[in-house]
Amino acid sequence: MNNEQHEIKRVTVVGTGVIGNGWISRFLSQGYEVTATDPAEGAEQRMRQAVDNAWPALERLGLGEGASRDNLHFEPNLEKAVAEADLIQENAPEREDLKRQLLAEIDCAAKPDAIIASSTSGYMPSTLQENCTKHPERLIVAHPFNPVYLIPLVELVGGKKTDQAIIRKAQSFYESVNMKPLIVRTEIEGHISDRLMEAIWREALHLVNDGVATTEEVDASIVYGPGLRWALMGPFLTLHLAGGEQGMRHMLEQFGPALKLPWTKLAAPELTEDLTEKVVEGCEQQTVGHSIAELEQRRDHFLIELVQLLEKYWPAANLNGRI
Known part of the structure; x- marks a missing residue:
């Protein structure tokens, strides 16, 4: 682990749900000492179990120097947990009032130069900064994706008061x-990736609600089709190749008019009891005979190999510059 360049040595994770435990596992796997805090009863036991479950996948992926589960400490008192941290990763439930109050408490208790990063998937950092009276300039959004210990993307978003440094x-x-x-240059609700995923999610719900496809058929349409291409190139570069030698220019000339056809439904369908049951029953039928733990293990093994493939075929990818 090389932390001299960013001077972050002590990390605290606030909130030990699925996302928080994913952060803990990733930080530990790279050799950091991690303090975790959560007021919920039984949180420490659930946290350590989650880390144990993730560890075999992290070992397979490759542990950093000094990585050890022994570097994990649980401190139930929030003020004590964040007092000496260089970076605090907040993972409270997606409720604006709760997050704003919690982040304000962290802002008061943390060192002046500590970074406060919220894992929020939807709220803008300017909103989350509003109750921070000491150092709102050090609060950012650092939005990850589940499982955090394997998925490499993290969206970094600054608010109106955030110091770019x-x-x-x-x-x-x-x-x-x-x-x-x-780095998301302009703060918007949902950032970038979640806005794209929400668009597909809304269309998927319409297809199920209208009886066009089952949940299994919708999943298959992504897994064996565009999902394979998107894993390497994303929507823009995928369609650039679809335009042949002239690339995106030809693609837009040929297929551009179809953009105005009323294929999609931008508004989400009403989440009625009937639609809810269709979605729930469909997912349960897809996974019958398989536990969630088994499915998570299968997902993790797949993601490890997929990330390795991505590094092999797209090693020069730069998220904030040219490929």
Whole structure:
């Protein structure tokens, strides 16, 4: 582990749900000492179990120097947990009032030069900064993707009061834990990736709701089709290749008019009881005979090999520059 360049040595994770435990596992796997805090009863036991479950996949991926589960400490008192941290990763439930209050408490208790990073998937950092009275300039969004310990993308977003030097320091830190930081230059609700995923999610719900496809058929349409291409190139470069020698220019000339056809439904369908049951029953039928733990293990093994393939075929990828 090389942390001299970003001067972050002590990390605290606030909130030990799925995302928080994913962060803990990733930080530990790269040799960091991690303090975790969560007021929920039984949180420490669930946290350590989650780390144990993730560890075999991390060992297979490759542990950093000094990586050990012994570097994990649980401190139930929030103020004590964040007092000496160089970076605090917040993972409270997606409720604006809760997050703003919690981040304000962290802002008061943390060192002046500590970075406060929220894992929020939807809220803008300017909103989250509003209750921070001491150092709102060091608060950012650092939005990961589940499972955090394997998926490398993290979206970094600054608010109106954020010091850009904090963004650069955070970028260096997240790179040190083998992540691919994507700096979102303009803050918007949902950032970038979640807005794209929400668009597909809305269309998927319409297809199920209208009886066009089952949940299994919708999943198959992505897994065996565009999902394979998107894993390497994303939507723009995929369509650039679809245009032949002239690339995107020819693609837009040929297929551009279809963009105005009423294929999609931008508004989400009403989440009725009937639609809810269709989605739930469909997912349960898809996974019958397989536990969630088994499915998570299968997913992790697949992601490890997929990330390795991506590094093999797209080694020069730069999220904030040219490929």
